[in-house]
Amino acid sequence: MENTAKISINSSTKNLMEVRNFIEVNAKKYLSDSNIINQIILSVDEACTNIIKHTYKFDENHTIEIENLISKNQFIVKISYNGDEFDPNKRSIPDMKEYFAKYKVGGLGIPLMKKFMDKIDYLHTINNFNELTMVKYI
Amino acid sequence: MEEFNISEKTNNDVTILYLEGFLDAHTSVELEKSFEKLIGENKYKIIVNFEKLSYISSAGLGVFMAYIETIRNNSGDIKLCKMSDKIYNIFDMLGFPILFEIYKEEVEPIDKFN
Numbered sequence: 001m002e003n004t005a006k007i008s009i010n011s012s013t014k015n016l017m018e019v020r021n022f023i024e025v026n027a028k029k030y031l032s033d034s035n036i037i038n039q040i041i042l043s044v045d046e047a048c049t050n051i052i053k054h055t056y057k058f059d060e061n062h063t064i065e066i067e068n069l070i071s072k073n074q075f076i077v078k079i080s081y082n083g084d085e086f087d088p089n090k091r092s093i094p095d096m097k098e099y100f101a102k103y104k105v106g107g108l109g110i111p112l113m114k115k116f117m118d119k120i121d122y123l124h125t126i127n128n129f130n131e132l133t134m135v136k137y138i
Numbered sequence: 139m140e141e142f143n144i145s146e147k148t149n150n151d152v153t154i155l156y157l158e159g160f161l162d163a164h165t166s167v168e169l170e171k172s173f174e175k176l177i178g179e180n181k182y183k184i185i186v187n188f189e190k191l192s193y194i195s196s197a198g199l200g201v202f203m204a205y206i207e208t209i210r211n212n213s214g215d216i217k218l219c220k221m222s223d224k225i226y227n228i229f230d231m232l233g234f235p236i237l238f239e240i241y242k243e244e245v246e247p248i249d250k251f252n
Contacts, residue, residue, distance in 0.1 A: 035227075049197060096232060105203045
């Protein structure tokens with residue numbers, strides 16, 4: 001596995017643009033399909049937004065590390081941070097007919113991540129370390 | 139370049155919001171302010187033009203869900219137009235065309251309102 005790049009950001013939505021740019025630059029080295037690149041960018045944005053919103057409650061004084069790895073047929077984004085457990089795989093996908101009928105708001109980030117990425121793994125350790133790994137097969 | 143910008147135009151009692159740039163969890167607050175302002179002024183016939191919008195995340199989608207009920211309860215609507223394929227695919231993937239009218243051109247929703 002090749003370790004391509006890593007960035008650290010403060011837990012502020014101000015930094016989402018930097019995250020998207022980071023993913024875009026790396027994805028363009030290995031992928032040519034702009035739709036796939038856009039799907040990965042959006043998925044990483046949604047993951048970071050959830051961490052900032054749900055784990056850190058918009059407190060900007062935390063660090064989120066985003067690492068991009070490439071294996072033979074996988075474009076991998078690993079997001080590491082400290083904080084309470086938030087497993088996207090344990091969140092149910094909303095029934096969109098009911099969602100619209102009841103004019104619900106929020107909760108659409110994880111459905112987008114699940115639709116766009118091929119695999120999402122989540123690890124939470126006893127010392128509150130979290131690692132979210134998102135994979136796109138290339 | 140600004141990360142996100144909104145400009146506004148009126149056509150009779152219809153307000154058209156022109157979105158430009160990147161609509162994410164950071165910039166969606168600006169769009170919320172625009173809807174709050176329009177609702178405060180009892181302006182409920184709203185068209186959103188996406189022609190210059192480059193990016194939308196679920197936070198941006200959430201803004202439309204947050205205001206559509208209030209606006210429709212006041213005999214208004216939020217009609218959407220001029221989306222690129224990239225933006226439309228996000229709306230479509232989640233089923234937003236069930237709830238929102240999405241038009242290719244700006245003139246179509248203006249005619250609908252009038």
